Amino acid sequence: MQASEIEKIQVTHARTVLSVDDNLTTDNTFLEINDYMAGQHSVAGILNLAPGLSLTGQGGLFQSYNIRGFSRARIKTEVNGIPIITDRRAGNSLSFLPAALIEHIDIKKGPSSTLYGSGAMGGVISLSTLNFNESSLNVMFKPQDDTVQTLLKLSNESMSATFMQRKANNAHAPKTATGQTKLNSQHQQYHANFASHFTWQEIEISALTMLTQGKDIGKSSAEFPHDKITLYPKDQHWLSSLQFNKKDRWRLSFFNHQQAWKNNISTFENELTSTLERRNLVTYSSTTFGGNGTILIGNTLLGGEWIKRDNIDISEREFNQANELAWQKKTIDGAEQTIGVFANHTWKLNNLSLKSGIRYDKQTVENHPLLTHEQYKVQDDFVSLSLNSHLPISTTTQLNITFANAFRFPTISELFFSGETPRGNTQGNPFLIPEKSVGLQFDYQQQLAGNFRWLISSYYYQVDNYIERYQRDHNKVIRSYRNNQExxxxxxxxxxxxxxxxxxxxxxxxxxxxARDYLKRTVDDALPEELQWQMNWFPAAVSQLKIENHLSYQFEKTQFGNSEQALSAEWKWHVNVNYQISAQHKINITFDNLTNNQYLTSADEDAPFHAERSIALSWQWQFY
Structure with missing residues (x-):
């Protein structure tokens, strides 16, 4: 192994020269997926390793995440450049994309992430599954929950095809004196994708199509199994894209995302006898399509984006104690459209680099069955500005200062949805207004002797009209949304x-x-205080061996939001051992939760415990 292969997390800064793929934010983390990350239960588990990110919501495959306390629709998510909008109230979990398929993740943070449009107030998560470098077969097994995963990659210089099957049963939390808790984490997943890239007339052309299907996916929660069982019998996604790029001068891409899922919620009136009280079945489907383009003219980048979501259909059926259909209704039959144009320019003043940006967005959201009332069609627009200064103080020291305003339009579900969710009955609010914020960030980076580098970032955001979920009644049965003043x-x-x-x-x-509101109350999804240490070691005596150590300490969290609970101080320890048997064969052993501590996956009020100590074994055969 070469030393350059050791480092897997790289801290970078905004480029001083613009390109059609220009990185607009000042504080970014690039995750190159290693063997430990590829074995994670969900994509959220990978993101949780990066500084400034944390898990939110309930557990299982649908675990969601936040960036610096920004969660849900405040984070823009892309897969191979395709925007992912799923209308899940807890935010995108990327559950449909198995972790083993990901090649790398680019996490964009900082106030200027707003220049990526509505939904990017807190940052951008960009995942890539493209790999044209290897053909391999990987088999993984984890006995604690009977996980079996088979992954086949077929690639050459211009073509790539990937096929995967994954199945797991319910895991368990660590044993205690009172027994062992079962977790609703079962799932089945099937995946196939095809990608191609080639050059014609100096134009680079890339094409991709990806199909993923999930079955019987459990929504892990503290209410399982006695109070409530939530299961997703179906979770299907089909993504396609076509991109043209000419020598870093202009780029044009088109994309499509068709999705459909079902949600089955069974609630029990007697937790001892598991007597059914009611059963609720929700179906969801939508089609997202659009395109974006950029062109570089001198030091100015001009671009535009169009996203259309059509046939957004959310329907609900309610069954009584005898499991007979009681009623059915269509909650959402809507569409939304967003148009954005932007420009970014860079100035060079001696050693000082100034990067400015401006973006205009206009969005229309409507819910067709209810258009007899004008409040069921909402239109908003917004102009966002950003200024970033980059100053090399010396050859080893750099300073960045960023200031930007940001915005977020309410989602169609926050506006119009009215029905049952895994968390309970949720009522939309058609009178929500867009969130607006200003952000300021300072970054100081220094390179010291002995290959030691450190970066400190401090940030401050003020968000007006903050959209929060709240409980409308004392029994916590009905929830809705409102704008928090600040x-x-x-x-x-x-x-x-x-x-x-x-x-x-x-x-x-x-x-x-x-993270507090104007009344000094802590808001949901604030980051827990945490210290992490990650080590990669290639023992000199055994050059084919690699050991990764992930050790973190989560400090006690005693201040939490309205829909959260306290967190105890916890040590979290994970180890990954990789042995290269030959040039074509390697084995990997992952030890998760080595301390076997019983701790919550997040501060959410319904969060389940983390799974017990587990060992995952995998074998990979790389062929050409």
Whole structure:
């Protein structure tokens, strides 16, 4: 192994020269997926390893995440450049994409992420599944929940095809004196994708189609199994894209995402006898299509984006105690459209680099069955601005300052949905107004002798008209949405990486955040204070062996939001061992939750426990 292969998390900064793929944010984390990450239960488990990110919501395959306390529709998610909008109230979980398929993740943070449009107030998560470098067969088994995963990749210089099957039963939480808790984490997944890229007339052309189907996916929750069982019998996604790129001068892409899922919620009136009280079945489908393009003219980048979501259909059926149909209704039959245009320009003043951006967005959301009332068609527009300064203080020290305003339009579900969810009955609010924020961030990076580098980021956001979910009644049966007058989020992140020698590298990170509204109340999804240490070691005596160590300490969380609970202080320890048998064969052993501690997956009020100590075994055969 070469030393350059050791470091897997790389802290980067905004480029000083624009390109058609220009990185607009100042604080970014690039995750190159290693063997430990590929074995994660969900994509959220990978994202949780990065500083400034944390898990939110309930557990299982549908675990969601946040960036610096921004969650749900405040994070823009892309897969191979295709925007993912799923209308899940907890936010995108990317559950349909198995972790083993991902090649790398680009996490864009910082106030100027708003220049990616509505839904990017908190940042952008960009995943890539494209791999034209290897053909391989990978088989993984985890006995604790009977996980079996088979992954086949077929690639050459211009073509790539991937096929995967994954199945798991319910896992268990660590044993305690009172027994062992079963987790509703079962799932089945089937995946296939085909990709191609080639050059014609100096134009690079890329095409992709991807189909993923999930079956019997459990929504893990503290209410399982006695109070409520939530199961997704179907979760299907079909993504396609076509992209043209000419020598980093212009780029044009078109995309399509068709999705459909079913949600089956069984509620029990007697937790001892599991007597059925009611059963609710929700079906969802929609089609997203659109395109975007950019062109570079000197130091100015011009671009536009069009996203159309059509045939957004959410229907609900209610069954009584005898499991007979009681009623049915269509909650959403709507559509939405967003048009955005933007421009970014860079100035160079000696060593100082100034990058400015402006973007205009207009969105229309409507719910067809209810158009007799004008409040069921909503139109909004917004102009966002950003300014970033990059100053190399010396050859080893850099300073970045970013200031930007941001926005987020309410989602169609927040506006119009009225029905049952895994969390309970939720009523939309058609009178919600867009969130608006201003953000300020300072980044200080220094390279020291001995291959040691550290970066500290401090940030401050003020969000007006913050859209929050709240309980409309004292029994916590009905929830709705409202605009909170003002919320502030501020915090610090410290990251240091140290390449000690060719065999050993380490990454340290620390995060702390304060998130409160104008009444000094802590809001949901604030980051827990956490310290992480990651180590990659190639023992000199066994050059084919690689050991990854992930150790973190989560501090006690005693201040939490209205829909949350306290978190105890916990050590979390994971280890990955990789052995290269030959040039074509390697085995991998992952130890998860080595301490076998019983801790909650997040601060959510219905969060389940993390799974017990587990061992995952995998074998890979790489052929050409």
């Amino acid at each position: 919320v502030t989020l501020k915090g610090i992140e410290l990251t240091a990486d140290w390449q000690t020698n060719h065999q050993l590298s380490m990454i340290f990170s620390y995060q702390k955040q304060w």
